[in-house]
Amino acid sequence: MLYLQGVKNKQTIIIMKKLLLLLTLSIGLSSFAQNYNPNRGKEQISDQGHTIEKRTIKIKQGGEITIGDDVLIGDGASPDGTFRYIQVNEASMFRGTNTGGTHYGVQQANALPNKYAGLKAKVVDFQERGNRKTGYKMFVIVGVGEVKRYQIDLDSALKFGELIVEGYVNPNKETKTQNTNSSLADEIKKLNELKESGILTEEEYQKAKQKLLE
Numbered sequence: 001m002l003y004l005q006g007v008k009n010k011q012t013i014i015i016m017k018k019l020l021l022l023l024t025l026s027i028g029l030s031s032f033a034q035n036y037n038p039n040r041g042k043e044q045i046s047d048q049g050h051t052i053e054k055r056t057i058k059i060k061q062g063g064e065i066t067i068g069d070d071v072l073i074g075d076g077a078s079p080d081g082t083f084r085y086i087q088v089n090e091a092s093m094f095r096g097t098n099t100g101g102t103h104y105g106v107q108q109a110n111a112l113p114n115k116y117a118g119l120k121a122k123v124v125d126f127q128e129r130g131n132r133k134t135g136y137k138m139f140v141i142v143g144v145g146e147v148k149r150y151q152i153d154l155d156s157a158l159k160f161g162e163l164i165v166e167g168y169v170n171p172n173k174e175t176k177t178q179n180t181n182s183s184l185a186d187e188i189k190k191l192n193e194l195k196e197s198g199i200l201t202e203e204e205y206q207k208a209k210q211k212l213l214e
Helices: 002-035 106-110 154-159 171-196 202-213
Strands: 051-053 056-058 064-066 070-073 086-088 120-131 135-143 150-153
Touching: 064 120, 086 106, 135 154, 150 154, 171 202
Parallel strands: none
Antiparallel strands: 051 056, 056 064, 070 120, 086 150, 120 135, 135 150
8 A cells, every 4th residue: 555655656756847847848948939039140131221140230331239249338419418319228117207198308217327428338139129111220228237228229329429339430421521522622623713814823822722721
């Protein structure tokens, strides 16, 4: 009788171990399914033209950002110096909201503090958010030593200098430079025409040209 009881106890223990193993595997697979991005690791092109390769974003205008690396925070783009494009992450429980049902004050409440300007942040992840109707935006999720994570609107932050990435060429600044060079060339051409027509002496021409080049 005791022998049979012992066998039953052993069988019960074995069954319980098997159930525990299955439960552990189930939890592990569930966690894996939640965190695993089937496209992560495959080279993709984002809506903004950036190349996404494994843990790295290769920015269309130059430079790259890799998960685990640091990025340099620039200056806030708002008139008062606050960060407009670096905000508390949408998924964070610490993200501020307006209980009155409006967005008033939400941006300021969630902005990255000015004290982080010129400092580094650790890249935790990057996500392309949006939908087919409105389009998609790339966000870089970073940590700055606080419990809460911050999201960076990649293209806007780069464009307005809130995020500094080595190798990035700002197309806005490039256009302004091209326009400035074009205007300068036009002005020198006009001075040259005035000199050739006899309106300006050689000395006057050189002085006017020098002022343009200063």
